[in-house]
Amino acid sequence: MNTRLERALDAVTAERADAALLTVRGLTVRFRLRGGRTVAAVTDADFDLAPGECLALVGESGCGKSVLASALLGLLPGNAETGGTALLDGTDLLAADEKTLARTVRGRRVGLVPQSPAAHLTPVRTVRAHLEETVRALTGTPRTARRKAAEDAADRAAFPATHLDRHPHELSGGLAQRAATALALIGDAPLLLADEPTTGLDRDLVERTADELRRHADDGRGLLLITHDLTAAARIADRVAVMYAGRIVEIAPAHRFFGPTGPAHPYARGLLDALPERAFTPIPGMPPELSALPEGCAFAPRCPRATDQCATVPELRAGVACHHPERPRA
Numbered sequence: 001m002n003t004r005l006e007r008a009l010d011a012v013t014a015e016r017a018d019a020a021l022l023t024v025r026g027l028t029v030r031f032r033l034r035g036g037r038t039v040a041a042v043t044d045a046d047f048d049l050a051p052g053e054c055l056a057l058v059g060e061s062g063c064g065k066s067v068l069a070s071a072l073l074g075l076l077p078g079n080a081e082t083g084g085t086a087l088l089d090g091t092d093l094l095a096a097d098e099k100t101l102a103r104t105v106r107g108r109r110v111g112l113v114p115q116s117p118a119a120h121l122t123p124v125r126t127v128r129a130h131l132e133e134t135v136r137a138l139t140g141t142p143r144t145a146r147r148k149a150a151e152d153a154a155d156r157a158a159f160p161a162t163h164l165d166r167h168p169h170e171l172s173g174g175l176a177q178r179a180a181t182a183l184a185l186i187g188d189a190p191l192l193l194a195d196e197p198t199t200g201l202d203r204d205l206v207e208r209t210a211d212e213l214r215r216h217a218d219d220g221r222g223l224l225l226i227t228h229d230l231t232a233a234a235r236i237a238d239r240v241a242v243m244y245a246g247r248i249v250e251i252a253p254a255h256r257f258f259g260p261t262g263p264a265h266p267y268a269r270g271l272l273d274a275l276p277e278r279a280f281t282p283i284p285g286m287p288p289e290l291s292a293l294p295e296g297c298a299f300a301p302r303c304p305r306a307t308d309q310c311a312t313v314p315e316l317r318a319g320v321a322c323h324h325p326e327r328p329r330a
């Protein structure tokens with residue numbers, strides 16, 4: 001990609017960020033464990049999401065992606081302590097009380113495709129009953145039109161009409177995932193959090209689901225796509241945020257991240273190099289325990305570029321939190 005085109009795309013990205021739908025600043029989540037230990041699940045996350053934008057949140061298992069999404073919906077367990085702000089259209093999601101979240105936020109202003117869909121479906125109700133009830137609760141569609149609305153919702157998420165009368169335990173993981181996506185799309189919430197929405201799907205369904213989520217964003221909604229699937233992220237994301245050990249370590253336009261320029265953070269480069277279609281070289285070592293984080297940059301023990309300077313935590317500057325960011329690959 002030539003630099004003029006890159007600059008033009010960067011300008012579009014910057015313009016979008018000016019009109020943020022969601023503004024997250026200093027989002028921090030700590031879990032208090034018995035015996036006084038603390039899990040630093042999310043630390044100082046800052047990002048914006050504009051209407052019509054898809055931000056992909058990527059990173060290895062356990063780095064805090066789902067906890068961040070749960071914090072935005074007020075769905076954290078009792079041992080969690082949350083700090084920072086997350087403004088959605090004037091409401092601070094982190095400060096809102098349970099009544100506000102239940103009545104006006106969840107499903108209506110913030111939709112969720114949960115990571116474990118089976119756990120979010122009621123075992124004794126069919127998929128059709130789930131869909132019709134959600135249509136009733138979120139859209140006020142009259143009874144006579146609910147059946148059709150439920151079938152349309154299923155179709156949007158590629159859930160087969162032939163399986164609508166099945167119960168959750170009769171669904172494969174991929175079908176449960178599609179049912180959860182159908183439910184999440186019903187309220188047409190301005191912000192959609194999709195936590196691993198393509199897990200358990202074959203590649204063609206991954207693409208179909210990702211494209212449907214992208215269309216949802218194209219209609220002017222914000223989409224936070226939490227995923228391990230960098231191929232799905234490359235397909236639909238406008239920007240990519242990379243988390244490592246609870247912190248966002250890089251946030252970059254997707255065309256730069258996945259294009260010839262590549263990411264600047266050594267961890268983000270490692271994630272891409274681990275892909276089978278790239279170098280297929282895993283990052284050595286393991287992420288640290290979030291209850292025993294090292295001093296300084298948490299990636300330093302695995303980083304080929306680490307120096308003594310990395311004994312202090314690098315701030316996120318110009319989209320990257322690293323003392324020794326990689327130079328762009330021309």
Ligand SMILES: Nc1ncnc2c1ncn2[C@@H]1O[C@H](COP(=O)(O)OP(=O)(O)OP(=O)(O)O)[C@@H](O)[C@H]1O
Nearest residue numbers: 031039041060061062063064065066067068077290
């Ligand atoms: N209730 C809890 N009490 C203590 N620690 C928790 C709790 N819930 C989550 N954690 C910890 O928070 C960290 C972040 O978990 P999270 O589920 O957000 O990771 P993730 O990046 O979404 O991983 P995955 O992709 O595997 O879902 C993990 O170390 C997890 O063990």
